[in-house]
Amino acid sequence: MKKLLSIAMIVLLSACASQTTQPDGDEMAGTGDGMSGSELMGSESGRPSYFNQLNDPSNILSQRSVYYDYDSYTVKGEYRELVLAHARFLRDNPSASVILQGNTDDRGSREYNLALGQRRADSVRNMMTLAGARDVQIESVSLGEEKPRAYGSGETAWSQNRRTDIVYRGE
């Protein structure tokens, strides 16, 4: 499996190298400048330089969490821009990939919550693929109630735990 993956990565990388990605100025508005060709240029630390963009606090891409209402899996309007910005970033940086981790509060069955968290991660994935990110760039998974951001019971903690985190591979 690992071997297959690395072969796939090589194919993917060479495909990128030979193509000239021409960012559409309009659509790139959310992601700053046209850095899409830069994903192959490693920074000094060996990391792709697009991480600078992802971690720039003034860039919407530095926001990585989508929160949900109780018993809901719909990406709320206020998180739409955030998700679309990541989708465009993935579209324009084909070598970038993310793992989307859905989370729930801790009420009820752990396995059922795992399935509910998956539904949250899938909702973000679907939005991203519709906006041009490719399936191979996204893995949506669930952590269920196992990795709470806030401990304790009560709506304050629970609302923090009903979320999907966008984690870039290699970060």
Added chain:
Amino acid sequence: MPISRFKSFRGTAILLLWLISATVFAQLNIEIFGGGASRIPVAIVPFADEGRLSQSITPVISADLTRTGLFRLIDPAGSTPHAPVEVVYSDWANRGANALVIGRVIHLSSGQVEIQFRVMDVATKSQLTGLSLTVPATQLRTAAHRIADVIYEALTGDVGVFSTRIAYVLKRGNKYALQVADADGYNAQSIIEYTEPIISPAWSPDGNQLAYVSFEDKKPVVYVQALTTRERRAVASFKGSNSAPAWSPDGKKLAVVLTGQGGSQIFLVNVDGSGLQRLSKSPGIDTEPSFSPDGRYILFTSDRGGSPQIYRMPITSSESSNAERLTFEGNYNVSPDYSQDGKSFTFIHRHNGQFNVAVQEIGSRQMQILTSSKFDESPSFAPNGKMILYATEINGHGILSAVSRDGQTRQHLTVQTGDIREPAWGPLPKWK
């Protein structure tokens, strides 16, 4: 604390027994509800010379028998027969005992310990059964559990489960340990320890392996691990989430829940990870599979009807879309586990904001709620179907608890500090 906790139970007589083990400073409290007219009155006389052992035998036997809710222990105070000739049956009849357990411990020169015991029928003044066991001094609890099994079997005609093991997850600080312990919570051993969560341990039918879900790779992956060699392998590590392993009764396959093809759906996979086959096909969530003992059906949780409910589907893939809904009371019924006779299942039922252990007969659809705590999880039938092990919460801490099939007897297994969750009751040992 438990006294005030259970005072609120209307009209039930409460008997609270504190049994303190000689070697471990853990308190096991057993709470019994109801009149108990049907309980078998049995007197267990401390065995001759057991006081010299590092672990007394009879307190372990007494705790085992009491936990089932099927026995009423008669105080043997003032009378200590160890051999049949020393038994004054009229005395025991006056105390209300139907059966009497007597025995002795012999310290062998090899360092081993021989335990001889007999179960006497008070009415007929005869021996029902008796046995002699020779064990290393380190296995006295194991011997006590075997004796409890023999007594249980002689008095109920049913198979005893005191020599079985349980698995669960212990969380201490940010460490997670998958542990295996005796059915009473003692002799705990860590099988594997992580700084990432572990959930859903499931025993292989032969008791030699555990399947479980680990989050060590930033996502849930299903592993199978051998208990003796500690060797382990990933059996479901597909794109997306991999969870909820359940063994087929022949031990050759696992039902798992995968998300790679959309939604959370139930698949079958060979124990070596090959031969993936999709079982459930719904647009919703299908999870928490549990095999029927004959391997023909799977119980599972699905929200296809709008709320999580328990369904049953035949295992044959052509019929698997043909699922039958089994639970109808309330809007949250999850975590089904088949009883060993295939006639009922235990599950978690939510009502009035509480999550409780319930059982339901598959034929009659009769449901019974067995607990009254707030947050019960992961119910698991004993291999004789007479008790259910589950996780619950006290003062914000996860502990294990066992409840009798009729809900009349509950016991907290509070041997360890830390948060204990995700219990799974193991199969009968091979010699059974």
